[in-house]
Amino acid sequence: MKLYYTPNSPYARICRITAIESGLGEALELDWVGLRTQDSPVIPVSPLGRIPLLVDGDLVLSEARHICAYLDEKSGRRTVAPYGDWQAVAEEAQSLAFLDVVTVWSREMRRSEAERSGFLQEVADIQVRRGLAHLNDTLKTPAGKASAGAPPISFDALCVVAALGMMQFYELVTDWRESYPALAAWSDAYDAIASVADSAPSQDALRPLTR
Ligand SMILES: N[C@@H](CCC(=O)N[C@@H](CS)C(=O)NCC(=O)O)C(=O)O
Structure with a gap:
């Protein structure tokens, strides 16, 4: 493959x-x-x-x-949540939508400052903060439980992990750790997994959008 x-x-x-x-x-x-x-x-x-x-x-x-x-x-x-378990599918869809919004915002940040859309960034900032608050309130794996062992790998969780990785890399919501502490603890448990840490976005691989 x-x-x-x-x-x-x-x-x-x-x-x-x-x-x-x-x-x-x-x-x-x-x-x-x-x-x-x-x-x-x-x-x-x-x-x-x-x-x-x-x-x-x-x-x-x-x-x-x-x-x-x-x-x-x-x-x-x-x-991946199976069709039939609609609650799990619904939660997964929310996490994927969160990743989509963070990705749209991060693409804007790869452009030169003059080319960025202020409106798009404003909308994304509001959406992402709503998403962060929702995740902070609803994430299912409590930090205490996660730190006791490796947290579960699911498409749902990895959408959030990948979105937070982009957020941090592009410095999109700089106060997110202080403002959403339950989410920060949740995220730390995932970042401790080698495959997660090794695949984080890097400056070396960054390709600016020039047009
Ligand atoms: N919905 C797709 C999104 C994939 C996506 O956005 N890929 C981007 C890179 S992160 C891409 O290929 N962009 C190139 C393009 O759109 O031409 C998925 O879940 O895989």
């Missing part, structure tokens, strides 16, 4: 962590590709050229959630 990715993509990060934590790290070949370039090796198999993209034989699978569900089938573990 091959995963096309970029190191700072939060969606690809979720897939990479899921693969490692499900014992599929060795089985998953990683291929770092450029985005929005005409020569991307992704385009011949997936015309929009987006990542993460999983290729396994004839199967070309996009969307982090689908990729993780496929990895679940391979590993026999369950990280």
Whole structure:
């Protein structure tokens, strides 16, 4: 199996962590590709050229959630909420939406200051703070329990982990740790997992958006 990715993509990060934590790290070949370039090796198999993209034989699978569900089938573990457990699906959808909003905001931060949309940033700031407050009040794994052992790996949790990683990297809500302490403790428990720590966004992999 091959995963096309970029190191700072939060969606690809979720897939990479899921693969490692499900014992599929060795089985998953990683291929770092450029985005929005005409020569991307992704385009011949997936015309929009987006990542993460999983290729396994004839199967070309996009969307982090689908990729993780496929990895679940391979590993026999369950990280993605199954249709039928609608409460879990609903919570997962909220976490994915939170990641989407943080990602939109972070893309804005990759532009030069003159090119950033003030309106978009204002809207994202309000949305993200609402999301943070909701997560702070509702996260299910109490910090005490999480610190007693490794916290559970789920697509739901990894959406939040990846979103917080982007938030910190792009310094989007600088007071979030003080303002949302339960969430900060929750996050620390995940950041202690090697696959989470090793996949955090980095300056080395940062590609500014120049146009
Ligand atoms: N809904 C997708 C989002 C994937 C996504 O936004 N990928 C970005 C990188 S983080 C991408 O490929 N951007 C390139 C483009 O849109 O041309 C998922 O869950 O996998």
